[in-house]
Amino acid sequence: MAAAVASARRALARSTKPLVCYAVEQLPAKKGGDALYEQLRTAVASGDAELREALTIPACDARSWRVPAGWMWRIVCTEGPQVADMNAWSAADPRERFYTSKTRQMHATHLTVGDRLWSNMPFMRPLATIVEDTIAYGFDEDGAGVHDVIGSRCDPYTNHLLTGETKNDTCHSNLTRAALRDGLTEFDVHDVLNVFMCTGFTRDTQQYFTKPSPVAVGDYLEFLAETDLLVSASCCPQGDVSMACGAGGEPVTYPLGVEVYQPREGLLESCGWAPSEPSKYAGGHGL
Numbered sequence: 001m002a003a004a005v006a007s008a009r010r011a012l013a014r015s016t017k018p019l020v021c022y023a024v025e026q027l028p029a030k031k032g033g034d035a036l037y038e039q040l041r042t043a044v045a046s047g048d049a050e051l052r053e054a055l056t057i058p059a060c061d062a063r064s065w066r067v068p069a070g071w072m073w074r075i076v077c078t079e080g081p082q083v084a085d086m087n088a089w090s091a092a093d094p095r096e097r098f099y100t101s102k103t104r105q106m107h108a109t110h111l112t113v114g115d116r117l118w119s120n121m122p123f124m125r126p127l128a129t130i131v132e133d134t135i136a137y138g139f140d141e142d143g144a145g146v147h148d149v150i151g152s153r154c155d156p157y158t159n160h161l162l163t164g165e166t167k168n169d170t171c172h173s174n175l176t177r178a179a180l181r182d183g184l185t186e187f188d189v190h191d192v193l194n195v196f197m198c199t200g201f202t203r204d205t206q207q208y209f210t211k212p213s214p215v216a217v218g219d220y221l222e223f224l225a226e227t228d229l230l231v232s233a234s235c236c237p238q239g240d241v242s243m244a245c246g247a248g249g250e251p252v253t254y255p256l257g258v259e260v261y262q263p264r265e266g267l268l269e270s271c272g273w274a275p276s277e278p279s280k281y282a283g284g285h286g287l
């Protein structure tokens with residue numbers, strides 16, 4: 001009898017069409033409205049936003065920068081195809097940081113225009129919103145997309161497990177050194193947005209795979225800071241990640257550009273935009 005019940009449950013699962021878990025359209029609307037976010041896509045080109053800071057993330061290293069609420073930043077492909085592993089924290093309290101797994105559940109495995117970067121519990125609010133993605137790759141016939149929130153980051157621990165060797169030129173180590181410069185520690189480094197990285201899961205074994213990044217010089221991914229942020233990114237020592245981890249070979253690596261822009265005074269506020277606020281859940285947890 002028990003076996004029959006179990007068999008029926010297996011059959012039910014196999015025959016049921018997928019149900020999308022989170023109804024994205026039920027999330028609170030973007031403050032300022034979709035028209036504002038559409039305007040921000042071209043704010044720099046139309047003179048509605050001014051460059052306030054520009055920096056270079058050196059090849060095989062990480063840099064951090066601050067973005068006030070309501071300002072924008074870009075990660076720009078300046079010299080050649082290169083992937084970046086990005087972290088973000090609330091500037092006011094670094095315990096609040098980018099939460100890739102919930103972001104993945106809310107939006108998708110790969111992020112693009114309109115998707116938001118959510119923070120961890122108990123804060124759970126948009127840290128940032130993607131306003132422009134010049135690659136707009138979508139998903140190819142292998143199911144690969146760009147800018148994933150699947151992968152964690154390359155790190156010396158996994159490398160040691162796989163090869164027994166000590167390797168410090170990894171995104172995790174790069175981000176750790178940047179975190180220490182910002183008064184944070186290795187424990188503050190978290191799962192990343194893989195900017196420009198082209199990845200997916202194999203159809204047959206559902207294993208994480210990579211392809212050469214489709215990014216070309218001039219491409220950028222642009223964000224609006226929904227609260228005051230500290231952002232950090234590593235130029236992955238795997239370059240465009242066209243080779244599997246531990247496959248040998250010498251990856252070609254490049255630096256990346258970062259540009260921070262301030263929208264024209266009052267542009268966001270006149271549309272009703274305001275910084276995001278932490279979750280209103282009272283935190284009872286049934287205690």
Ligand SMILES: [Zn+2]
Nearest residue numbers: 154171236237
């Ligand atoms: Zn990496």
